[in-house]
Amino acid sequence: MTTASLYMVDNCLLARISKKRFLEKANFNISGDFSSISDCILAMEKNQADVILIDSDLLDTNVYKEIELLKRINPKVKIIITSSFLNDFNPSNALCDGVSAYVLKEKEVIDYKEIIENVVHGEFHMDIETATEVFDNTTAEKEENFKNIPEKDNFESSLTQRELEVLKLMIDGKTNSQIAQEIIISTNTAKAHVGNILTKLSVTDRVQAVVKAVRANIFEEKCF
Amino acid sequence: MTTASLYMVDNCLLARISKKRFLEKANFNISGDFSSISDCILAMEKNQADVILIDSDLLDTNVYKEIELLKRINPKVKIIITSSFLNDFNPSNALCDGVSAYVLKEKEVIDYKEIIENVVHGEFHMDIETATEVFDNTTAEKEENFKNIPEKDNFESSLTQRELEVLKLMIDGKTNSQIAQEIIISTNTAKAHVGNILTKLSVTDRVQAVVKAVRANIFEEKCF
DNA sequence: TATGATAATAGACTTTCGGCTAAAATGATA
DNA sequence: TATCATTTTAGCCGAAAGTCTATTATCATA
Numbered sequence: 001m002t003t004a005s006l007y008m009v010d011n012c013l014l015a016r017i018s019k020k021r022f023l024e025k026a027n028f029n030i031s032g033d034f035s036s037i038s039d040c041i042l043a044m045e046k047n048q049a050d051v052i053l054i055d056s057d058l059l060d061t062n063v064y065k066e067i068e069l070l071k072r073i074n075p076k077v078k079i080i081i082t083s084s085f086l087n088d089f090n091p092s093n094a095l096c097d098g099v100s101a102y103v104l105k106e107k108e109v110i111d112y113k114e115i116i117e118n119v120v121h122g123e124f125h126m127d128i129e130t131a132t133e134v135f136d137n138t139t140a141e142k143e144e145n146f147k148n149i150p151e152k153d154n155f156e157s158s159l160t161q162r163e164l165e166v167l168k169l170m171i172d173g174k175t176n177s178q179i180a181q182e183i184i185i186s187t188n189t190a191k192a193h194v195g196n197i198l199t200k201l202s203v204t205d206r207v208q209a210v211v212k213a214v215r216a217n218i219f220e221e222k223c224f
Numbered sequence: 225m226t227t228a229s230l231y232m233v234d235n236c237l238l239a240r241i242s243k244k245r246f247l248e249k250a251n252f253n254i255s256g257d258f259s260s261i262s263d264c265i266l267a268m269e270k271n272q273a274d275v276i277l278i279d280s281d282l283l284d285t286n287v288y289k290e291i292e293l294l295k296r297i298n299p300k301v302k303i304i305i306t307s308s309f310l311n312d313f314n315p316s317n318a319l320c321d322g323v324s325a326y327v328l329k330e331k332e333v334i335d336y337k338e339i340i341e342n343v344v345h346g347e348f349h350m351d352i353e354t355a356t357e358v359f360d361n362t363t364a365e366k367e368e369n370f371k372n373i374p375e376k377d378n379f380e381s382s383l384t385q386r387e388l389e390v391l392k393l394m395i396d397g398k399t400n401s402q403i404a405q406e407i408i409i410s411t412n413t414a415k416a417h418v419g420n421i422l423t424k425l426s427v428t429d430r431v432q433a434v435v436k437a438v439r440a441n442i443f444e445e446k447c448f
Numbered sequence: 449t450a451t452g453a454t455a456a457t458a459g460a461c462t463t464t465c466g467g468c469t470a471a472a473a474t475g476a477t478a
Numbered sequence: 479t480a481t482c483a484t485t486t487t488a489g490c491c492g493a494a495a496g497t498c499t500a501t502t503a504t505c506a507t508a
Contacts, residue, residue, distance in 0.1 A: 161455095173427065173435060176495070188457075191495070192456080193456080195498090205399070207431055207434055210431055400465070401464085409485085410486080410488080413486050416488095418465085419465095430466090
């Protein structure tokens with residue numbers, strides 16, 4: 001297995017948790033996960049990762065400038081971008097500026113393991129569909145002036161191990177007292193954990209929480 | 225579009241609802257949906273359908289005998305079987321006894337539309353994987369003696385239109401009073417609807433209901 | 449060691465939920 | 479018309495949920 005250290009950027013907390021769990025099962029070393037590239041840059045300035053997995057649906061110039069910053073901090077860092085759209089993808093920004101892989105999220109399951117290992121070994125990866133579409137609209141618009149790094153909009157701290165346990169039981173339809181029995185804590189404690197989960201997931205009740213979690217395919221083997 | 229009348233058998237209520245919504249969007253005419261083949265037989269004796277979509281994970285001799293009954297009632301009826309496993313599939317029972325299609329449920333999305341239309345036009349459909357596997361273990365064990373048709377185990381009546389509306393709002397994380405506001409009914413009525421939904425889905429609270437519904441991909445465009 | 453951040457724990461209080469029973473109004477169908 | 483399913487309303491009660499505040503435990507770092 002790869003011993004490379006991985007950073008992960010995804011503005012969706014549950015997506016981070018899900019991917020992290022998945023990759024850690026595959027023996028990858030996730031050194032950090034962030035809700036914004038800005039946060040990732042701050043972390044990179046202290047401890048450098050070998051591979052950075054960036055999920056971003058909006059691939060504007062700001063993103064590429066932030067990626068450029070990442071490459072400046074560690075020119076050897078491998079960047080893997082996953083995105084739902086092709087719209088803003090610009091090969092003159094991505095390919096030339098050192099993105100190692102560009103993966104279009106689709107219905108199919110992404111084989112992160114293979115992509116990461118290939119990238120670590122110096123290969124470039126791009127979806128076939130993506131590649132064909134991309135090499136048509138090569139509208140290169142290089143801008144050298146930097147813009148300010150956007151503030152992180154909605155801060156989502158990560159779920160603790162205990163909270164993940166509780167969330168799993170919530171999805172299983174367990175009540176607070178059932179959860180308490182299962183992991184041997186008081187009902188009040190279970191309620192407190194649930195409350196913290198609701199806050200972190202930015203929802204108001206457990207129904208919304210479990211729907212979000214189930215839709216994010218957390219606790220599942222596959223990784224969207 | 226096909227004007228053929230369709231019956232549907234699936235012991236999972238939510239799967240029936242989901243498939244029904246999907247097929248009706250595709251302009252198919254679903255004349256009835258049943259939780260057991262026995263119920264379907266009873267219906268066939270009154271009003272005959274042209275196509276019967278049977279989902280059954282356990283394909284034992286009983287199932288094939290029930291299918292034989294269906295074919296007796298209407299020899300021209302087209303039978304489509306969907307199943308998760310290959311285990312009990314027996315070509316000598318299925319192919320010979322007039323099953324028009326056999327579809328192995330997998331990760332991929334099943335194109336019911338195409339299959340049904342082909343079947344109506346007299347074609348036979350079988351998954352490639354299924355077909356190759358099947359034509360190896362041809363253990364023909366024909367038994368002519370009938371067994372009694374199994375009782376329907378857990379009766380699940382279908383959700384009404386209003387209940388489907390409410391379920392959708394439950395999935396959206398709405399509370400009873402919010403649901404009441406949204407569809408202009410009293411909170412008590414909303415509670416009554418929710419209560420009925422819980423009973424019909426065989427769950428004890430709304431959390432379990434929404435998890436079941438989300439996992440069944442109800443209200444989604446795709447049909448597992 | 450001290451300190452500060454994070455996590456886990458818990459009790460008090462208010463609101464919401466779910467089960468139960470009952471019943472009226474609507475609408476389709478035999 | 480009679481009948482049946484659906485939709486609607488209501489109140490009561492105990493259980494569960496959610497908010498708030500607060501204490502203890504753990505762990506890393508100054």
